[in-house]
Structure formats: structure tokens, C-alpha cells
Amino acid sequence: MTLAGKNECGRWAFFLGGITLYALGLNLFLAPNNIAAGGVSGIATVLGSLLPVSVATVIFLINLPLLVASVFVRGWKFTKNTLVGSWVYTGLVYATAWLPVLTTNPVCAALFGGALYGAGMALLVLGNGSVGGTDLVIRLLVARFPSISVGKMALLVESGVIAFSMIAYRDIEVGLYAILAIYICAVFADKALRGFNQGNLCFIITGKDPGLVAAPLMEHIGCAVTRLDGYGMYSAAERGILLTAIRTSQTPRLKRLLSEVDAKAFVVVLPATEILGGKFQHLFLPGEKP
Structure with a gap:
């Protein structure tokens, strides 16, 4: 068919x-x-x-x-x-x-x-x-x-x-x-x-090495992290921006890990109505395999 x-x-x-x-x-x-x-x-x-x-x-x-x-x-x-x-x-x-x-x-x-x-x-x-x-x-x-x-x-x-x-x-x-x-x-x-795959979208703005901040998140939570380059207009300094999508239940653990690796990080947590791809739900059309 x-x-x-x-x-x-x-x-x-x-x-x-x-x-x-x-x-x-x-x-x-x-x-x-x-x-x-x-x-x-x-x-x-x-x-x-x-x-x-x-x-x-x-x-x-x-x-x-x-x-x-x-x-x-x-x-x-x-x-x-x-x-x-x-x-x-x-x-x-x-x-x-x-x-x-x-x-x-x-x-x-x-x-x-x-x-x-x-x-x-x-x-x-x-x-x-x-x-x-x-x-x-x-x-x-x-x-x-x-x-x-x-x-x-x-x-x-x-x-x-x-x-x-x-x-x-x-x-x-x-x-x-x-x-x-x-x-x-x-x-x-x-x-x-x-979908039931709701969660949180987290933006982490750090002045430290982004790789060092992202490492414990990927190791202990298992989330994928994307790095973006940013520039702080107030501080006039380069900043690393980390983007990650996690389940709602994982948010407290992410905050705890961030407090240990970079207590001065600026963090924005936004609710995500649905997360697709990666370890979350895959998007598929009727009749196709998920």
C-alpha cells in the first residue's frame, strides 16, 4: 500500500x-x-x-x-x-x-x-x-x-x-x-x-564555561543541551546561553545542579505545551509509523 x-x-x-x-x-x-x-x-x-x-x-x-x-x-x-x-x-x-x-x-x-x-x-x-x-x-x-x-x-x-x-x-x-x-x-x-509530553523549556545564561555547566545536566538528568552565544548588554561581557527541554518533574533537580555548578547563573524556566523529538514523543502522521 x-x-x-x-x-x-x-x-x-x-x-x-x-x-x-x-x-x-x-x-x-x-x-x-x-x-x-x-x-x-x-x-x-x-x-x-x-x-x-x-x-x-x-x-x-x-x-x-x-x-x-x-x-x-x-x-x-x-x-x-x-x-x-x-x-x-x-x-x-x-x-x-x-x-x-x-x-x-x-x-x-x-x-x-x-x-x-x-x-x-x-x-x-x-x-x-x-x-x-x-x-x-x-x-x-x-x-x-x-x-x-x-x-x-x-x-x-x-x-x-x-x-x-x-x-x-x-x-x-x-x-x-x-x-x-x-x-x-x-x-x-x-x-x-x-500530547501528554508537556515539560519546561529552560534558558540558562552563564558567565562560566558553558561546557562545564552543561556536563552535570546531561550526566545526571540525561537531557540534551544546546549552546548559543550571547552578549550581556548590562555587564558588557560574553555570555554562554544553554537551552534544554526537560520534564516538569526534573525541574527541581536541574535547579539544584545549577546551584552547585553556577549559583550566579541567570535561569528562565518556561512551560512547554508539548515537546517532540529526542527522548520525547515523535511526531507522525495518521497511517505512518511513529
């Missing part, structure tokens, strides 16, 4: 995996506990519990006019991928509706349902897919009201879904559980997309 074929297979694997996690999070945790965690699925959760119709049917009925509108507003090229995602998602919600509810504790449901939603969202992003829903609503509204940013529009739409659930159920707590689920979803999606 060619590299392009492998990448396409990988994209579809992420796409289908993300939709499956979405459906499981909805049917195993959120919908049975009346937690409308935003989106069309949230609206369907409310209507499905109040009307004699399944959640999957409501999702399909809401998405249908949105897809038709999308064809006229954004064109067929944009809509066709969302069309596939929304239909597959609806089918999987139908197919997993028979699964037993895993908990009736709304807090647990919000935590685990939000986690599955977040993992599913990350996989959909990696697979460049969409299940329609409020994602489609937001894009259509932004096209109609370009002065409002995507982030603000998303906040307005999701807040409206949560408010709708609180009014429909006449219960403020269901809205609070929904907010908790959305927060957990965002945290998991962020972690999955940015």
Missing part, C-alpha cells in the same frame, strides 16, 4: 473511532442521566427524554435541515464530508442504544461521558471529520454574521443548549452537570491533541 493509501486508512480509522466514542459517551453516560452536554446531541437528549422518540431520530431530524442549509450556504464540497459523518454518527447512536447504562450517578456520568466525548473529539480532529450538529450551526451562523468570532459563536450556541436543558427539565443541576461534562471533554481533547 502506498503512503497516501496508508494515510487515508489512518484518517478513516481516526474518523470512525471518534464517532464511536461520541456514540458510546452519549448512550452509556450522558443521555440516560439527562445531561445535555451541548451540541445537537444535547438537544436530542432533552427532546428524547420528554417525547416518545429516540435520541438518534432527533439527531437525524435536526441535522437534516442543517445539511440542506449548508449545501446552499457553504457548498457541496464542504457539506459532503459532514454528511457522511452525521449519518454514520446517527447510525452508531442507533446501534449502541441497547447497551446498558453504566452509572446513574450524574457526576460520574458527566466525568466519564465528557472523557469519551473529549477523546472522540480529538480523534475526529485527527481524522479531519465532523458529525455535523452545532459545529455545522456555528459555521453557518459565522457565515451569516462574520463580525462574531467562531469562539464567541460557539459559546453562545453551547450556552443556549445548556439553558434549554435547564428550562426543559426545570432543574439547574442538569445544567451544572452539562458544564462539567463539557469541561472534561475540553481537557481530554486538549490533552490528546497536544
Whole structure:
């Protein structure tokens, strides 16, 4: 199989995996506990519990006019991928509706349902897919009201879904559980997309021999160190600049070693959202080997 074929297979694997996690999070945790965690699925959760119709049917009925509108507003090229995602998602919600509810504790449901939603969202992003829903609503509204940013529009739409659930159920707590689920979803999606290889980026400015300062760091911590040449404008002297990326747990040890080898070193420690390469995580594309 060619590299392009492998990448396409990988994209579809992420796409289908993300939709499956979405459906499981909805049917195993959120919908049975009346937690409308935003989106069309949230609206369907409310209507499905109040009307004699399944959640999957409501999702399909809401998405249908949105897809038709999308064809006229954004064109067929944009809509066709969302069309596939929304239909597959609806089918999987139908197919997993028979699964037993895993908990009736709304807090647990919000935590685990939000986690599955977040993992599913990350996989959909990696697979460049969409299940329609409020994602489609937001894009259509932004096209109609370009002065409002995507982030603000998303906040307005999701807040409206949560408010709708609180009014429909006449219960403020269901809205609070929904907010908790959305927060957990965002945290998991962020972690999955940015990676768990977070750490610190350290700049060490020293007046001593940079090699002598870097040696104990490489020996005792095992970190790679890059040397840059600098010039101190205040001291009017040459300075060695050492750059290294370490895990957060290694930062206290680095400070202790620096205090022993050069107590006068000027050190800047910056949080690094994700570190790739070297002893950290490798960057790879769907379908390729890491």
C-alpha cells in the first residue's frame, strides 16, 4: 500500500473511532442521566427524554435541515464530508442504544461521558471529520454574521443548549452537570491533541564555561543541551546561553545542579505545551509509523 493509501486508512480509522466514542459517551453516560452536554446531541437528549422518540431520530431530524442549509450556504464540497459523518454518527447512536447504562450517578456520568466525548473529539480532529450538529450551526451562523468570532459563536450556541436543558427539565443541576461534562471533554481533547509530553523549556545564561555547566545536566538528568552565544548588554561581557527541554518533574533537580555548578547563573524556566523529538514523543502522521 502506498503512503497516501496508508494515510487515508489512518484518517478513516481516526474518523470512525471518534464517532464511536461520541456514540458510546452519549448512550452509556450522558443521555440516560439527562445531561445535555451541548451540541445537537444535547438537544436530542432533552427532546428524547420528554417525547416518545429516540435520541438518534432527533439527531437525524435536526441535522437534516442543517445539511440542506449548508449545501446552499457553504457548498457541496464542504457539506459532503459532514454528511457522511452525521449519518454514520446517527447510525452508531442507533446501534449502541441497547447497551446498558453504566452509572446513574450524574457526576460520574458527566466525568466519564465528557472523557469519551473529549477523546472522540480529538480523534475526529485527527481524522479531519465532523458529525455535523452545532459545529455545522456555528459555521453557518459565522457565515451569516462574520463580525462574531467562531469562539464567541460557539459559546453562545453551547450556552443556549445548556439553558434549554435547564428550562426543559426545570432543574439547574442538569445544567451544572452539562458544564462539567463539557469541561472534561475540553481537557481530554486538549490533552490528546497536544500530547501528554508537556515539560519546561529552560534558558540558562552563564558567565562560566558553558561546557562545564552543561556536563552535570546531561550526566545526571540525561537531557540534551544546546549552546548559543550571547552578549550581556548590562555587564558588557560574553555570555554562554544553554537551552534544554526537560520534564516538569526534573525541574527541581536541574535547579539544584545549577546551584552547585553556577549559583550566579541567570535561569528562565518556561512551560512547554508539548515537546517532540529526542527522548520525547515523535511526531507522525495518521497511517505512518511513529
